[in-house]
Amino acid sequence: MFYYLARRLANYALLLFVAVSLAYLIASISMNPRSAYDITNPTLDWAAIERTLVSYNISDTIPLTQRYTTWLTNIFTEWDWGRGPKGAFVNEEIGRRMWVSVRLIIIGSFMGMIGGVVIGAWTATKQYTWIDRTITMIALVVLSTPVVVMANLLQIGATQFNLTTGTNFFEFIGETGQIGDYPGAWIVDRAQHLLLPTFSMSLGGMASYSRYQRNLMLDTLGADYVRTARAKGLRKSQAVIRHALRTSLVPMATFFAFAIAGLFLGATVTERVYGWHGLGEYSVNSITGQDINATAAVVAFSGVSTLTGALLSDILIVVVDPRVRVS
Structure with a gap:
């Protein structure tokens, strides 16, 4: 290894x-x-x-x-990536914005992955039922809706909820707001500002991952080894989890690894709509601002993320698929 x-x-x-x-x-x-x-x-x-x-x-x-x-x-x-035309240090900008994107993306990506796998595997076991058809329709609607439209619809719904309930449950502009004076107020404030953009990012992931997972599960549910496991007395749920789900996760491992890498620079729209100043926004600003050093640094970060995803994909395949051997 x-x-x-x-x-x-x-x-x-x-x-x-x-x-x-x-x-x-x-x-x-x-x-x-x-x-x-x-x-x-x-x-x-x-x-x-x-x-x-x-x-x-x-x-x-x-x-x-x-x-x-x-x-x-x-x-x-x-380790000096230079300065922008106006004197901004690229190292400082990347270092600050990177963690902004991490806070926004990590939870949303894992919610999307886990939710997508669970929903896809479940609907595969309910093939052609009303549950399967309903979830498929919802997923297709989400996938066909532009990210900027979905984000704004969620903001409208959150604003209406706040007006109806007379509360400020949803705080969705910026990374933080006015922090109260009670214990743990800063945690609540961060969570409130993180809730809606995280959900906005995870929706698309759930919709797309569930479609991939459903199709992969349908291929494995009819495989000979799953039928053999059932014939030997294994319960359906155990056969699905131990054999069908694990096998279908092998190609999904590759998809997950590259998807996580792409999210760091693919959240530009979400960051702009919700007022988060992360790497997605910085990548656009560096190009429009004619910033040579920043553009190169963003490409470097994107390359590191993508290649890290590729390496993670190689490791995950070895872990998930016992048939793969390396020397």
Whole structure:
């Protein structure tokens, strides 16, 4: 297992280096950091701005190869991903926003995965019944509804609930609000602000995972080994959980691993609607703000997340599927 993981890590590290280098080179060629300043403002000292861009290593007056070499050297020697056109440190922005996204995404992703697997496996055992048809219809409606529409509908429903009950049960704008003076008030405040965006993210996951899980379960429920287990006297619930569900989770393990990685940068809409300043929002702002270093750093984080998901997928398959052997 150790040598297997070492080989995979070496391959992933090489892929990550190539991807991030290409991202930096493309961003350096296509982006103009001067556009981050108001070109219509006659009072700006463009000579001073140019000196600033040169000091940040993002001016196109510096040869591209020299910029790339300096950027790469700073990363490997000081772990310094550079600064934006306005002077913001990329390391600080990534470090702060990363944990914002983690708080928002971790609970929502696990709720979506667990809920999707349970719902999908259950509906597979109720194939073509009214339960199966109803859940299928609801899942298709959720999947066909854009994320921004779903998030706003949930906000409207939460606002109506607060008005009807005369409470502020749902607090859904920003990461935190006014904290009370009672014990544990900050926990309650965080939970209130986390509830609706988390549910908004988990809905899509539940809908999509349940469809995959249902189809995979239907394939395994009719397999010979499940019928054999039933013929030997194993109860239906035990046969479903021990044999059908475990086998169907093998391909789902790969799907889960890559889905979690993609969520970190795929929550842009949710973060904007609910006022969370995470990596999804930062990825958009870095491109629109002509921020070369931030764009490269976001690609690096995305690459690390994706390749971590790939490695996690390899491990999960080995754990879930006893037929897989590595050396």
